[in-house]
Amino acid sequence: MSEVPPIHVALLPSAGMGHLTPFLRLAAMLVHHNCHVTLITTHPTVSKSESDQISKFHSSFPQVNQLHFHLLPPSDASATKADPFFLRFEAIRSSSHLLPSLLSSVSPPLSSFVYDMTLISPLLPVADSLGVPHYILFTSSATMLSFFSYFPTVSASLPTLNDVEIPGVSSIPRSSIPPMLLVPNSLFGNIFNEDGPKLTKLHGVLINTFEELEAQSLEALNGGKMVKELPPVYAVGPFVPGEFEKEDQRGAPLKWLDDKAKGSVVYVTFGSRTAMGRDQMREIGEGLVRSGSMFLWVVKGKKVDREEEEEGLEGLLGLELVEKIKERGLVVKEWVDQREILDHEAVGGFVSHCGWNSVVEAAWYGVPIMGWPLGGDQKINAEVVSNKGWGVWNKDWGWEGENVVKGEEIGEAIREMMNDESLRIKAAEVKEAARKAISVGGRGEVTLQKLIEKWNKF
Numbered sequence: 001m002s003e004v005p006p007i008h009v010a011l012l013p014s015a016g017m018g019h020l021t022p023f024l025r026l027a028a029m030l031v032h033h034n035c036h037v038t039l040i041t042t043h044p045t046v047s048k049s050e051s052d053q054i055s056k057f058h059s060s061f062p063q064v065n066q067l068h069f070h071l072l073p074p075s076d077a078s079a080t081k082a083d084p085f086f087l088r089f090e091a092i093r094s095s096s097h098l099l100p101s102l103l104s105s106v107s108p109p110l111s112s113f114v115y116d117m118t119l120i121s122p123l124l125p126v127a128d129s130l131g132v133p134h135y136i137l138f139t140s141s142a143t144m145l146s147f148f149s150y151f152p153t154v155s156a157s158l159p160t161l162n163d164v165e166i167p168g169v170s171s172i173p174r175s176s177i178p179p180m181l182l183v184p185n186s187l188f189g190n191i192f193n194e195d196g197p198k199l200t201k202l203h204g205v206l207i208n209t210f211e212e213l214e215a216q217s218l219e220a221l222n223g224g225k226m227v228k229e230l231p232p233v234y235a236v237g238p239f240v241p242g243e244f245e246k247e248d249q250r251g252a253p254l255k256w257l258d259d260k261a262k263g264s265v266v267y268v269t270f271g272s273r274t275a276m277g278r279d280q281m282r283e284i285g286e287g288l289v290r291s292g293s294m295f296l297w298v299v300k301g302k303k304v305d306r307e308e309e310e311e312g313l314e315g316l317l318g319l320e321l322v323e324k325i326k327e328r329g330l331v332v333k334e335w336v337d338q339r340e341i342l343d344h345e346a347v348g349g350f351v352s353h354c355g356w357n358s359v360v361e362a363a364w365y366g367v368p369i370m371g372w373p374l375g376g377d378q379k380i381n382a383e384v385v386s387n388k389g390w391g392v393w394n395k396d397w398g399w400e401g402e403n404v405v406k407g408e409e410i411g412e413a414i415r416e417m418m419n420d421e422s423l424r425i426k427a428a429e430v431k432e433a434a435r436k437a438i439s440v441g442g443r444g445e446v447t448l449q450k451l452i453e454k455w456n457k458f
């Protein structure tokens with residue numbers, strides 16, 4: 001009897017750490033399930049932090065012979081449009097015709113193709129021609145997926161729309177709709193409008209979430225009221241954050257945390273894309289000092305980097321504030337490995353923009369969240385956290401740049417989070433459920449296993 005060739009899955013992420021990270025984690029899970037994985041990215045629009053992350057992932061991975069990498073050529077789109085997301089989108093669109101010959105020649109033969117949620121329109125015709133089942137990885141929450149699929153139904157009436165009532169899912173207030181969707185003809189608005197109706201053409205949607213976190217949305221998406229419009233939704237999360245660096249490579253932030261009391265430190269960061277203005281940065285600094293907690297604050301973003309290059313942290317925040325900060329906190333400018341911070345027992349709270357990967361990581365490590373959603377899907381994600389009872393967020397703070405939230409208010413909100421025992425208890429429950437979901441026999445693990453068996457039969 002001839003031997004069945006191993007499963008081979010091609011993965012194609014979009015730009016940004018928030019998209020690349022879950023693809024790398026999915027790759028690791030698939031390799032762990034004995035699949036081969038080909039990861040396709042583009043050059044040179046892969047940013048420094050992305051290529052660092054890919055090579056770190058590559059070199060730290062033991063089953064290297066099961067992992068293959070392929071770079072698509074760069075886009076000839078105008079270099080003046082420097083937004084990495086746009087460039088990646090264009091690079092993928094302009095070189096998608098290369099995929100059939102690339103993917104038909106891989107060894108072992110291709111079993112399935114998983115691409116980013118934002119790439120349905122450019123990749124659907126190609127994916128259809130490959131003769132294998134194809135899926136998107138939706139890199140946000142299931143609640144956001146329900147909004148994504150429902151958006152074209154309401155988009156024509158957006159100027160006058162109030163709350164969006166999604167069948168079977170809680171309603172999304174107008175104030176939580178991603179602001180970029182309210183701008184006529186925005187890149188994302190067009191993607192949502194064009195791609196929502198195309199979901200039915202996929203073999204399914206993979207998503208980094210788990211039943212206990214989003215039961216209601218998952219039920220609505222899978223066999224609930226939204227079933228007619230959607231292919232199967234596979235909740236294969238939470239994606240395991242992965243292995244850490246060796247002991248002797250632990251960076252300064254971890255060493256700083258080492259002598260702090262259990263649960264005493266607030267970790268503050270706003271994801272990989274956000275760049276706050278100077279006024280808001282100063283108020284955050286004031287708020288952290290007023291909160292009374294120790295804190296680890298990752299300050300980054302294009303605006304801040306530029307200003308810092310010219311004038312340093314003292315110039316940005318003022319000498320007096322920097323002195324006060326030094327008494328209670330550590331400010332870090334470079335990229336830190338967030339997983340390691342959230343895993344540290346000194347960390348007792350997380351001030352987060354609620355990017356979905358950050359939310360799932362906080363669930364995995366059982367850390368309470370004070371959500372400060374700033375754009376995109378983040379208010380919808382923050383609501384998932386607060387519904388679950390392991391986090392809070394202030395709905396009056398608006399989107400990034402709408403208001404400058406005062407230090408007094410920020411300090412008070414952090415103090416409330418750090419003193420709220422119920423958040424801590426809920427966070428521990430969510431952590432337990434997260435780990436159970438992907439342990440042997442857990443729902444996420446079984447779902448992934450069944451999917452792989454399906455590819456095998458195909």
Ligand code: UDX
Pocket residue numbers: 016017018019021139140141269270271272273274298334335336337338339354355356357358359361376377378
């Ligand atoms: C964005 C959206 O907010 C997210 O919901 C969407 O689905 C993908 O795009 P982003 O803003 O980058 O993502 O945030 P997040 O989803 O939290 O992803 C950031 C990733 O980078 C996380 O895995 C986080 O652990 C990692 N990170 C971030 C670090 O390791 N170090 C840092 O200093 C900052």
